[in-house]
Amino acid sequence: MSRFILRRLVQAVPTLFGIMLLTFLLTRLSPADPVDFIIGGSTDVTAEQREEIRESYGLNRPLPVQFVDWAWDMMRLDFGKSFYSHRPAIQLIAERIPNSLQLAVVGFVVALTIGIPLGVVAALARGSPADHGIRVLSVVLNAVPDFFLGLLFVLILGVQLRWFPIGSMNTIGTDCTLCWDRAWHMVGPVLLYANGGIATYPRYLRTEMLEILGQDFVRTARSKGLRERWVVLRHVLRNALIPIVSLFGGILTIVIGGSVVVEQIFTWPGLGRLLFEAANNKDYPVVQAAVIIGSVLLLASYILRDIAYAWVDPRIKVR
Amino acid sequence: MSRFAVVFITVVLVGAACASQTSQTPAPSVVDKPVAGGRIVDGFTSDIKTLQPVLSSDTASSGVWGWIYLSLTRNDPDTGEVVGRLAEKYELSADGLTLTYTLRDNLVWSDGTAFTGEDYKYTAEAVMRSKKTIRKGTFDNVAGAKDYADGKIDGISGIQVGNNGKTITIRFTKVFCPAVSQMGGAGAGGIIPKHMFSKYWDSKTTDTTKNIDDNTMNMEPAVSMGPFLFKEYKPGDHVTLVRNEKYYAGAPLIEEYYIKFYADSTAITNALKVGEVSYSGVDPKDYEELSKVDTLKGFRFPSFSNGYIGWNPNNPKAPWLASKEVRQALWYGLNVNQIIDKVIFGYGKPVFANTLPTMWAYDDTGLNKYAYDQKKAKDLLEKAGAKMGSDGVYRWTDGQPIKMKIETNSDSNTRTTILQIAQEQYAQIGVKIDPLLESFQALTERTRFSKPDWEGVILGIAYGTDPDPYGVWHSSQATSTGLNRVGWSKGDALITAQRDGPDCSQAARKRVIAQHDKLLNDEAPWTFLYNSDNLVFSNKQMQNFDPRPFSSGSAWNIEKWWIKR
Numbered sequence: 001m002s003r004f005i006l007r008r009l010v011q012a013v014p015t016l017f018g019i020m021l022l023t024f025l026l027t028r029l030s031p032a033d034p035v036d037f038i039i040g041g042s043t044d045v046t047a048e049q050r051e052e053i054r055e056s057y058g059l060n061r062p063l064p065v066q067f068v069d070w071a072w073d074m075m076r077l078d079f080g081k082s083f084y085s086h087r088p089a090i091q092l093i094a095e096r097i098p099n100s101l102q103l104a105v106v107g108f109v110v111a112l113t114i115g116i117p118l119g120v121v122a123a124l125a126r127g128s129p130a131d132h133g134i135r136v137l138s139v140v141l142n143a144v145p146d147f148f149l150g151l152l153f154v155l156i157l158g159v160q161l162r163w164f165p166i167g168s169m170n171t172i173g174t175d176c177t178l179c180w181d182r183a184w185h186m187v188g189p190v191l192l193y194a195n196g197g198i199a200t201y202p203r204y205l206r207t208e209m210l211e212i213l214g215q216d217f218v219r220t221a222r223s224k225g226l227r228e229r230w231v232v233l234r235h236v237l238r239n240a241l242i243p244i245v246s247l248f249g250g251i252l253t254i255v256i257g258g259s260v261v262v263e264q265i266f267t268w269p270g271l272g273r274l275l276f277e278a279a280n281n282k283d284y285p286v287v288q289a290a291v292i293i294g295s296v297l298l299l300a301s302y303i304l305r306d307i308a309y310a311w312v313d314p315r316i317k318v319r
Numbered sequence: 320m321s322r323f324a325v326v327f328i329t330v331v332l333v334g335a336a337c338a339s340q341t342s343q344t345p346a347p348s349v350v351d352k353p354v355a356g357g358r359i360v361d362g363f364t365s366d367i368k369t370l371q372p373v374l375s376s377d378t379a380s381s382g383v384w385g386w387i388y389l390s391l392t393r394n395d396p397d398t399g400e401v402v403g404r405l406a407e408k409y410e411l412s413a414d415g416l417t418l419t420y421t422l423r424d425n426l427v428w429s430d431g432t433a434f435t436g437e438d439y440k441y442t443a444e445a446v447m448r449s450k451k452t453i454r455k456g457t458f459d460n461v462a463g464a465k466d467y468a469d470g471k472i473d474g475i476s477g478i479q480v481g482n483n484g485k486t487i488t489i490r491f492t493k494v495f496c497p498a499v500s501q502m503g504g505a506g507a508g509g510i511i512p513k514h515m516f517s518k519y520w521d522s523k524t525t526d527t528t529k530n531i532d533d534n535t536m537n538m539e540p541a542v543s544m545g546p547f548l549f550k551e552y553k554p555g556d557h558v559t560l561v562r563n564e565k566y567y568a569g570a571p572l573i574e575e576y577y578i579k580f581y582a583d584s585t586a587i588t589n590a591l592k593v594g595e596v597s598y599s600g601v602d603p604k605d606y607e608e609l610s611k612v613d614t615l616k617g618f619r620f621p622s623f624s625n626g627y628i629g630w631n632p633n634n635p636k637a638p639w640l641a642s643k644e645v646r647q648a649l650w651y652g653l654n655v656n657q658i659i660d661k662v663i664f665g666y667g668k669p670v671f672a673n674t675l676p677t678m679w680a681y682d683d684t685g686l687n688k689y690a691y692d693q694k695k696a697k698d699l700l701e702k703a704g705a706k707m708g709s710d711g712v713y714r715w716t717d718g719q720p721i722k723m724k725i726e727t728n729s730d731s732n733t734r735t736t737i738l739q740i741a742q743e744q745y746a747q748i749g750v751k752i753d754p755l756l757e758s759f760q761a762l763t764e765r766t767r768f769s770k771p772d773w774e775g776v777i778l779g780i781a782y783g784t785d786p787d788p789y790g791v792w793h794s795s796q797a798t799s800t801g802l803n804r805v806g807w808s809k810g811d812a813l814i815t816a817q818r819d820g821p822d823c824s825q826a827a828r829k830r831v832i833a834q835h836d837k838l839l840n841d842e843a844p845w846t847f848l849y850n851s852d853n854l855v856f857s858n859k860q861m862q863n864f865d866p867r868p869f870s871s872g873s874a875w876n877i878e879k880w881w882i883k884r
Contacts, residue, residue: 032760036800039376039453049455050800056450056532084368084377086451086533095554159589166589169556172360172577264582269555273582277366282760 004310008303019295020074024067027284034059034282038083057083074292080285082278089289092274099169100259100270102177107190111197112244118198119205120237126210134202141199146192150265153188164188167267189266193259201244208240353862357882358575362587362596366555366580371537372507373445376453381508383558383578386877387543388509391420391439391487392499396867396875399679399784400825401500405434405510405544405567409503415494415820418502420487427565428512430542435484441513442505443478444522445531457506460495470527494820496828500785515542546877547576556580572881591615591856598857598864603664606854618855620868621677624781625670626734626848628653628725628741629766629805630774637723637774639715644703646843650689652696652748653741659849662736667851672836673788675850677868679825680786682833686840696748705749713749725775726755728762734777737848741777768806769799776804784869786832789814792839807844810835860884 035054039045045053054060058069073080079090122134158166165171165185174181212218213236221231259272271290278286367380372388375381391406403409406420426434443461446454447468458464462477477490489502504510513522520531531537540549544567547560560576579596581587588605590596592612601609610617630649632641639645655669668676671686697707705713705721713721725741727734735756742752752775757765766776780791780802790796793815794808817831839845857864863879874880 030760032764033800036763038451045453045456047798047800049453053451053453081533082368085538086369086374087538092554099555154586154589159592162593166593166595167581167586168579172557172579172595173358175553267580267582267586269553269580273555 001307001310005303005307008306012299012303015299016295020071020292021067023288023291023295024070027282027287028063028066030282032282034083034284037282070288079289079293082286083283084281089285090293092286093271093290093293096269096271096274099268100263100272103186103189103193103259103262103268103270106186107193108197110190111194111201114194114198115201116205116241116244119202120209120232122202122206123209123213124232126206131206134206138199138203141195146195146261147265149195150188150192150262153191154265158188167265169268189262189268192262192265204244205240208243209236212236212239351883353572353879353881354884355572355881356574357884358577359573359597359861359880359882360577360579360590360595362590362599363578363580364583364587367552367558367578369537370540370549370552371531371534372504372509372511373442373449373452373454373531374537375508379580383560384509384540385545386547386560386576387540387545387549388507388511389545390504390509391422392503393875394500394784394869396870399677399869401503404503406503409499411499411823415496415498415823416491418489418491418498420489420503421482422485422487423567426544426567428514428542428544429548429563429565431565432512432514432542433484434510434512434544436480436487437484438510438513439487439505440475440478440480441517441522442507442510443475445511445516445520446506447475448522448527448530449532450530451532452507454506454508457501460491460493460498462490462492468527470525473523473525494823496818496820496823497785497787500783509545511540512542512544546571550575566878569878571878573877591858594858596858597861598855601854601856603666603851603854606664606666609856614859615856616859618857618866619666619852620866621668621675622851622853623675623677623784623868624779625675625850626737626777626779627845628737628848629776629778629845630843631766631771631776631805632844633806634771634774636772638717639703639705639721640723640774642703643842644699645705645721646846647689647841648696648699648703648748649745649750650843650846651692651699652750653744653846654691655689655846655848656691658737658740661740662733663849663851666854667849670847670850672840672847673792674786674832674836675782677850678782678784678786680829680832682829682836684833685837693748700749707749711746711749712751720751721749722751722753723774724753724755725777726757726762726766726773727777728759729756730759734779737777766804767799768797768801768804786828787814787818788832788835789818792835805844807839807842809842810838813838 034057035050038053038057039050051060058066061069070080079088081088082092085092118134118137122131125131153164154166157164164187169185170176170181171185176182218231218235221235222228259270260276261272262268263270263272264276275287275290277283278290363379363382365377365379367383368377369375369380370384370387372381372384375384389405391404392401392409393404394400395402401409403423405422405426407423409418409420411418420436420439422434422436428434443458443464444467446452447458447464455468458475461475463472463475464477466472467475477492479488479490480486481488491498516531516534516536519534519536520529538552543549544563544565546563546566546568548563549558550561551559557580558578560578562571562574564570579590581590584602587596587599588601588609591599591601591609594614606617609615628649630640630646631637634640659665659667659669669688670676671683671688674681700713700721704716708714708720710720715721725738727738729735738754738756742754745752762776762778764770766773788810791802792807792810793803794806794811795801796803797806797808813831813835817828817835853866853868855866860883862881862883863876864874865876867875
């Protein structure tokens, strides 16, 4: 087992290096000069002052030197400072992660809570109107873009009917995390987060369950006289859910990158909006730090998942 | 679909249809006398970057610190002329080389410390020593400023504070006519408290490695003197300010000023409709719809920006653009009034040169108004040497068809629509346009002066309150990063004359600026499009809210605003 873990860790190193190189190149080689953004279109800045600004951010050095310095700083956990606020990038990211995580976790739980029963119903009532309905719902939810659903929610339930807030984490003047006001503000963004899961999990689970329902051990369980409910819960669902566990790693993906649409529509001050603004402003240190931290977390979650799988199923270690 | 779902969706849709936007009319108030208290919510479309004026370069940040830190002067809300604020008066010497400010009596910071000229001097020195500021240009002509920046002396010798801190005298090395409008903010725009910041950075040092750039108070100003004081910043969400009881013009009636960050202007429009935001600027497309909302009141006044199509006369692939007649033809061949009606819904006016109608230097006498005239456009093209081809496209003197790109940024509906209209209308005068849409970053990069491979670009520009055309039109700005992307240089002498004196009087400057505008209007390096209006809506409960053309950034009568309940 320890050799397996070591192997996975060693494999992660070149992956991370590749991500660092790609992140660096993508940010640096994109069009436009970050100094233009830093000076905000000012007409009073002379070429000499531009150069001073460029130098103060270390942007005048050759690209390979910048990369090596940046990579070295990263390894020492120095993520640099924002070009604009001059605050440490890690601090900006740390301020936003809890907000994004809150949505992602609750959204994931809601997706599971709705998606799993729908999958079970579809599998057990295969071919019935309920099964067809669930599959149609799945296709529709998958087909409608998230931003469209979000805007519908805001415009109809928020602006027209005023049943829900149109955005933000709390009512202005209220500041609480575990309270009714926060829960009320989370309804829209959480539903949007959960939409993808509600659209996907039932189909996923239905396929898994139908496959397991036809297997020998299920027939054996039934022939032993176990009640159908027990067979489904204990033997079929439990086995069908194992692959879904791997989706937990996806939460991190959502927190790091997939939250932009939800956070933009619902004015949620999370990491997605921070990344969106940082990318728009060419705030390299923030974009790079967020991508690298996200990648490390993601790689770590994949390694942990693989280890857990290997622990459960020793055959995986051999593959 | 289940019966429940059908019923639910029906209820939602019917409810949405029935819900009236005008149902929230405020109840008539029994008290019309100003009352203290309440909260104002202002919507921003982006987060702040810093609350340090010395470092700030974005409008969101200045929109917040503008309430916290003040300048010695400000602009008259209607005329834009410089008037005193913290300074009771100012005086520029007859030779234009000495500017003296006299401060008001009894000015104090929020902690009770006296505000003096030393605070001004400290702020100016912070600007000159900062490595990350964009504002050093203000002090180009101030004696000793460069030596101080280079660490040769321990203070800017050209700024002297006297009379117990009540007078500030600034000595210039040469005449600089826009000085009065530019010096009031000590280069930063807002003056910071020396007694607070000098704990972290002492300006009396020749060590140039030390500066104000990484000060912890840059995000959390503890002491200030604007109408509001900083209370809290929640990144990505809001900034809370509270009224300053020691504000020199009298404490505001509003208790709390809350700046809320929204994702975009549509989110702010929605927030206005539901009553979450107290006032905000809106897009032209939303003006009519919001006008129907009973709870809101609309305001319309000219902005400080215009839109234009810039023509590159240096592109060898489009040699016709070097011809004045062709550029004039391109102006005659575009129906600007139609653009104003269709694209900005009539909320703007055509402009014919650099100076905007709201600026004190505006004088349109003798300017060609380029009334839409296809025949005149064709005549001018032919006068320049072009000949009509059999395919309806003019041929230039070298035989190549007059065919070129016009590019703009794809994320602007306004500009992409202008491009569509231009493409259609130019086709009617025999000029073929290939539209090119790209990201704003790519657009500004591609259409720099140093890059010859572009022909026409649709962009906009925001001006300062002084009508000085230097930053956009002087040949020194035709660089790889300057705003004079078309490289026009024929107005240099006039630009210098209105900037460097010796006569800096408004009348003299106005005369020279008008000559520059006339030259620009005739040469047509840009097809000037329109000066759009600022459109603002406020909740009707806000009283004495009265935005004017020159009051942006710091509302001129904030101390009188109150909320009717």
